[in-house]
Amino acid sequence: MTASGTSPSRSTDTAPQGRPGLRRGLKMLGTLFITLSATTPASSVFIISPGVVSQAGTGAFWAFAVAGVVGVFMALIYAELSSAFPLSGGEYAITARALGKLPGFVVLGLILVTQLLIVAVIALGVGTYLEVLFPHLDVAATAAVTTLLATALAVFDIKLNAWVTGIFLAIEMVALIVVSALGFFHPKRSLGDLIAHPVAAAASGSTVTAVGVGTIGAATAVAIFAYNGYGSAVYFGEETTDAPRNISRTILWALAITVFAELIPTTAVLIGAPNLPSLFGADNMMKYFITATSDSTVNDVISLAVAVAIFNAVLAIILVTARMVFSTGRDAAWPGPASRALAAIHPRFGSPWIATILTGVVSAGFCFADDTFLLVVTSTTIIAVYAALALSSIAGRRNGSTAHAAYRMPAWPLAPVLALGAIGYVVYENFQDPKVGRPSLWTTIGIAVVSAAYYLIVVRRRGAWELKGAEDA
Incomplete structure (x- = not known):
């Protein structure tokens, strides 16, 4: 029995040896393009940032700044763990090796459900921004078609997808630069006002009124999730050259770029909005800001750029999720035929094509689900995954399972300890919200319980779940 809890024995349910594995066709830059696309700064600024502003007003600056500090803690944790285990299974593969198989399978359940639904959550934003050209679009159908188109593209070679996401990423970055320029070139208040007198x-x-520390703290919980996605680089560890070093570097660069790409435009909006009460009360804050500081044509162009950014995010997250689903098949998490199918690699493109198609089809189906259901299921599962990773970084140091990591976080164990403290605070804030936060926490617990039960009753008794890497293909 190894430190990860794996057993040398094999089961007849295990996928056969000798099948082709994922190809190492990515350099660090390509992995960074896909990771940033999954983080999707433009979507966060246009979709999540207004929610933070409506809650904390100009205190959103502090919320995003503090969230960036929390992001540093989690990025350091991700970087160390991914340099030890740069595997396509991502968080579940890491947790299973550092904490044990049962916690790993629970994380698998949480991530699997979240990733399949989060594609639908993001894709539903496409129709909103395409309405500038095509009024009265069916939002759900548009989201489903978007998801299926992204799926078709995701089946192709990973290098092609890296270039596609890189081009689309450039478009969304230009949109963010335009928004920043609109605010900073015609400021209506100073950065000092935002820092010293948030309203x-x-x-x-x-009118406006002073905003308290508690309100800003609650908004910080939302801002933390606006930055989420930088850890997605680990899913491409088996397709990136010199993965132990390049994946950890990609994660740290992705966080830094994401924080600047979201904090700067948000600050520009708060500084340049002509009228704060009108900004806070607008149904669409970004549309109000852009039309108030330029004209409707600029708003139309930027809206199209945001639609491109959302498609790019859908593509990137399908690429991420497909690799996780592929890994579950390779690890024989499901009955033999299903596992073998999910572990299949396309002979020409080198992609996990069956896992990709299944991911896209299921996610497209969720585009027709109730919005509240999607929000409740996906809101807090990432909290549990973050907690598992923080604990994994501590356990990995103690039991030696991460001793071979190419990157070691500085000032250990400061990052995991502070991250766990921040996670505890986010849990508390969500529990205070009876509409979404509390139901989401109970849903997260429910998914964890079902995942644990499936592992204990089915997987462990079958003795089939084996933690594999690229060398086992």
């Missing part, structure tokens, strides 16, 4: 909408809606 939010008053009860009347026509």
